[in-house]
Amino acid sequence: MDGLQSKEKNPLSGIAPPYALLAELTHSCPLHCLYCSNPINLVKKEKELSTSHWLNIIEQASDLGIMQMHFSGGEPLIRTDLEQLINKTRDLNIYSNLITSGIGLTQNRLSNLITSGINHIQLSIQSHEAVSTKVITNSECFQAKQSIASLIKESQLPFTINIVLHALNLDNIEEIIEMCISWGAHRIELANTQYYGFALANQSVLLPNKLQIEKAFAIYQRKKQEYGNKIEIIWVIPDYFEEYPKPCMGGWGLIQLTITPAGQVLPCPAASIISSISFENVREKSLDWIWYESSSFNIFRGDMWMKEPCKSCIYRFDDYGGCRCQAFAITGSASNTDPVCKYSPYRPLIDNAISTTNSRENILANIKYRNLD
Amino acid sequence: MQTTKSNSKPNINKLAKLKYDETRNLNFILLPEKIVKLNGTANAILSLCDGTKTISEIIELLEKKFSVDAIEKDVMDFISDAKNHGWITI
Numbered sequence: 001m002d003g004l005q006s007k008e009k010n011p012l013s014g015i016a017p018p019y020a021l022l023a024e025l026t027h028s029c030p031l032h033c034l035y036c037s038n039p040i041n042l043v044k045k046e047k048e049l050s051t052s053h054w055l056n057i058i059e060q061a062s063d064l065g066i067m068q069m070h071f072s073g074g075e076p077l078i079r080t081d082l083e084q085l086i087n088k089t090r091d092l093n094i095y096s097n098l099i100t101s102g103i104g105l106t107q108n109r110l111s112n113l114i115t116s117g118i119n120h121i122q123l124s125i126q127s128h129e130a131v132s133t134k135v136i137t138n139s140e141c142f143q144a145k146q147s148i149a150s151l152i153k154e155s156q157l158p159f160t161i162n163i164v165l166h167a168l169n170l171d172n173i174e175e176i177i178e179m180c181i182s183w184g185a186h187r188i189e190l191a192n193t194q195y196y197g198f199a200l201a202n203q204s205v206l207l208p209n210k211l212q213i214e215k216a217f218a219i220y221q222r223k224k225q226e227y228g229n230k231i232e233i234i235w236v237i238p239d240y241f242e243e244y245p246k247p248c249m250g251g252w253g254l255i256q257l258t259i260t261p262a263g264q265v266l267p268c269p270a271a272s273i274i275s276s277i278s279f280e281n282v283r284e285k286s287l288d289w290i291w292y293e294s295s296s297f298n299i300f301r302g303d304m305w306m307k308e309p310c311k312s313c314i315y316r317f318d319d320y321g322g323c324r325c326q327a328f329a330i331t332g333s334a335s336n337t338d339p340v341c342k343y344s345p346y347r348p349l350i351d352n353a354i355s356t357t358n359s360r361e362n363i364l365a366n367i368k369y370r371n372l373d
Numbered sequence: 374m375q376t377t378k379s380n381s382k383p384n385i386n387k388l389a390k391l392k393y394d395e396t397r398n399l400n401f402i403l404l405p406e407k408i409v410k411l412n413g414t415a416n417a418i419l420s421l422c423d424g425t426k427t428i429s430e431i432i433e434l435l436e437k438k439f440s441v442d443a444i445e446k447d448v449m450d451f452i453s454d455a456k457n458h459g460w461i462t463i
């Protein structure tokens with residue numbers, strides 16, 4: 001999250017309270033997006049937390065200092081208790097954001113969400129037309145998304161349209177931006193794919209080449225200029241094409257936490273892949289204890305855990321050595337430097353992945369769709 | 374550059390929400406992907422931006438509340454910054 005420094009520290013522990021909570025209510029989803037960042041081992045329905053678990057979590061979160069809650073999934077609309085949970089955030093004056101594919105959002109459901117006090121909706125789309133949307137999601141959902149966007153627009157609820165960008169849609173970024181504007185979005189998020197979960201499994205299909213990125217970025221800049229402050233357009237950088245890593249989630253255990261459908265508490269949505277760490281569960285421990293005391297949250301706080309080249313690097317408090325999940329996924333150790341960094345000895349692995357994008361053929365044959373059953 | 378008129382009525386952006394946080398004992402403005410800490414002055418001004426009061430009225434209320442005067446320019450500057458940040462609409 002931008003604009004925040006963790007200055008207001010707890011005087012006892014020296015650790016600042018968290019600001020935001022990402023609640024993954026379910027991993028069930030009517031779509032099967034190629035780039036989905038859910039872990040490959042999806043949580044089955046019968047393992048999900050109950051309504052009373054979540055209501056209790058929201059209370060604990062508020063006491064802990066959480067001011068913003070993102071309801072996500074999977075598809076959070078599948079949970080019929082969503083309105084009840086949003087009601088609770090309203091009672092505690094927590095800002096609520098629904099991150100949804102839109103599928104399942106009827107007029108009735110939308111009115112109920114509004115009555116419950118939802119503050120903002122983030123609607124995802126995959127492309128500017130039906131055929132490529134079908135390839136990316138493995139379902140016919142483009143028309144439905146269009147009608148859902150118009151429902152939200154008519155309701156006057158503020159909404160962001162988010163699109164994950166990759167090789168299959170970057171070339172159409174101009175049409176995509178125009179479409180988001182015509183659909184009435186208040187904000188547009190152009191988020192380049194982050195390679196975790198299914199996105200990593202589908203990397204050979206999704207990773208764009210450098211020229212595609214450069215062209216798309218130039219169009220984004222031109223559009224941003226053209227629309228000025230009429231609409232906020234955000235570009236989330238493609239980290240593989242940078243020289244330095246992104247500061248993952250503003251730092252491990254610094255700004256926000258994620259709770260999975262089964263109740264695991266993570267410092268970052270992708271962290272469940274780090275099999276060398278055992279993460280706590282809200283069924284067993286309080287959120288307060290997990291944030292301040294657990295070794296899974298303390299392990300990468302500060303700089304004591306760092307190795308070279310990060311240990312002596314002047315940027316170590318700016319990017320915290322990059323993303324721990326990416327370090328684990330690509331180098332095999334979560335305490336290594338993020339392999340995106342130009343000082344990482346593993347950077348050639350990233351360059352290699354990028355260079356293969358110029359020579360691939362028949363990419364669609366390599367697609368792996370997610371499936372919960 | 375647009376100029377802000379003193380008879381216009383600023384309102385908190387629909388995307389945003391003001392919050393006093395007890396854990397930190399501080400005021401914030403919450404936006405879809407952003408949380409911004411407010412100092413006392415900023416919070417006092419934004420709390421009055423409810424779409425019913427003109428900027429002149431807001432200035433008057435602030436002058437009374439804090440027993441100060443000649444704050445017009447500061448308030449106008451803040452309101453125009455707040456508008457550029459997307460915190461308020463006018």
Ligand code: SF4
Nearest residue numbers: 029031033036074101
């Ligand atoms: S990315 Fe696609 S498949 Fe994954 S949860 Fe979101 S809508 Fe469902």
Ligand code: SF4
Nearest residue numbers: 310313315316321341
């Ligand atoms: S060496 Fe580590 S701290 Fe330095 S820029 Fe690279 S990732 Fe960041």
